[in-house]
Amino acid sequence: MTPAARVSAAIEILDQVISGDAAERALTTWARGSRFAGSKDRAAVRDHVFGALRCWRSFAWLGGGDSGRAIMLGALRAASIDPATIFTGEGHAPPLLGPDDHAGQPLDAAPLAVRGDMPDWLMDQIVADLGDQAETVCALLRHRAAVHLRVNLSRAPRDHVARLLAEEGIATQPLNNVKTGLQVLENERRVALSTPFLDGLIDLQDSASQQAVARCAITSDMRVLDYCAGGGGKALAMADRGAQVFAHDIEPKRMADIPVRAARAGVNISCLETLALTRNSPFNMVFCDSPCSGSGTWRRAPEAKWRLTPDRLAALNTMQDDVLDQAAGLVAPEGQLIYATCSFLTLENRARIDSFLARTPGWQVVDEMQLLPSAEQDGFYLAVLTRR
Template identity: 50%
Template sequence: MTPAARIAAAISLLDRIASGDPAERALTNWARTNRYAGSKDRAAIRDHVFDALRCRGSFAALGGGEQGRALMLGMMRAQLIDPDALFTGEGYAPQPLTDTERAAFEAAAPENIAALDWPAWLRPILQADLGADYPAISQAMRARAPVFLRVNLAHGTRDQAQTALAGEGIIAQPHVLAETALEVTQGARLIQRSQAYLNGLVELQDASSQAAAALLPLAPGDRVLDYCAGGGGKALAIAAACPQARIFAHDADPGRMRDLPARAKRAGARITQRPPGDPGAGYDVVLVDAPCSGSGTWRRTPEAKWRLDPARLSELCALQAQILMAAADLVAPEGALAYMTCSVLQAENEDQLNKIADYGWSVEIARRFSPQSGGDGFFAAVLRRSQGAR
């Protein structure tokens, strides 16, 4: 495919996504019905689509509209590409610019353009929550997220993992957020076919998530529950950090844990799954990695930010409070309750700690991880019962 044909394909996909088709499904269906497109074509089209979803607000302002064609024009303007070189109407290229499009393309760019890539209703909230970091985080969230690996220290050191990966064409470098973190700089698409991955030496996991898991107060013999386990990433990180702990995984939707047995086997970890509604009790550590807006991960799932609305955020906050209270009842008297989200919003983070503080829980550790550090936006806290806790 020519570069112009790739732009045309991205335009049609963006229009399909705007009509309600999830991005991943739209891309998969497009690839199935356009088998002539090679892997490089598919990768380039995917990049165009996700760049436009991450930067939809600014690309719309630069390109003169929110339809796929305008978003691609906005992307070209942001990247200082002459649209006349690609919008030719020849072959599979998009049609040439109209006078109206050309006027929009050449109009003065708006100020504070990075802020346009948050939903309008959310901007004042984020500005208040992030304070002086708001401009820099807004800019960081417009870029593609790095790919990180967690080294399974039960199978080898970070240096050994780095060497093994390099032998398979995957270049990775240590990241400061966690002693287990490697940032992949080349060969990311080879990871899941690599022996380092298949043999459990490395696992895909964001660096901020790794750093958050490292805050957990673990000791040999502890009974640890990952209460909202999902795919089990945190449970696997706990198993690698403290192999002598007894680890349990629970999720209200057991389907989310369907891949956990295979992942645990690959990692050499022993994780006991608990059925929905029967999480057990008396744990030394209970981890709540709560359902949230995912605002700290919107570089990876950019369409989610445009679908979040105030009503849904309110629902999520209510659910988080409910889950946190339920999990608190599962902690042994001297145990710890950990709360985490991949959100940058205070309503989902500090405000939830304030709510449970009314029930006698005090914060031992609380830390925000900013996208400025390279990883996802993340929040983690460890709480203990105060004297007289209910």
């Protein structure tokens, strides 16, 4: 595919997203109907689509509209590429530029929410939460996130794993903020097929999540429950620290991959359904990676910020309160309750902790961590609570 044909494909997919289709589903539908597209073509089209999702409002402003065509016009202008070199109408290129294609405006004249690529209501919330850091954080979320790996230190030292990856053409560098972390510099798409990955020496996990687990005082004699385990990334990290780890999720099917992942990593994790929690409690530590907006990870899942509404955020707050209330009863008398989200929104973080403390006497916060999205990590929040 030519560069122009890739832009045409992205326009088609973005129009599907605008009509209500999920981006991943629209990409899959396009790929199945475009057998001529090679792996590099599919990767390039995907990058176009996800770049547009990260920068939807600013690209629309630059492109002069909200159609897939206008969005891609804005993307080209943002990259200082003359749209006339792509919109040629030749072969599979987009049709020639017309009068309506020149309606875009310079970005420096745009409102803050447009420059920050956020819904208006959400930009107001972010400014209230982050103050003068709001623009910096929003600017970071407009770019693709780095790929981070977690090294299973019980299996091999980090520098040894880095050398093994380098032998397979995967360049990495150590993460300075966590001793288990590596950042992939080259050939990230090879990681899942590499020998260190298949042998369970590494797993994909952002630096922020690694820092959260490192912050927890986990010892080999502890019984730890990952209460909202999902795919089990944090459960695996805690098991590598030597604890006896249990995993639970309100939707058990989300944990389907945990046994395979645990076997590959050489650790044991017991998956518990809800009815089994009480008879297996109490636990020395209950880690609640609560459902949230995922604002700290919007570089990786940019569609989520456009799907979030005030009502959806309020519903998430209710779920977060329920998670804390239910998990607290599973903690041993001198144990720890850990509350975490991959969000930087106060309503999902400290506000939920304050609400819990107000309605649940006898608990106290003994540690707290707030990470904002940066070049080194996603956004993340963690609070450690114990009984007084």
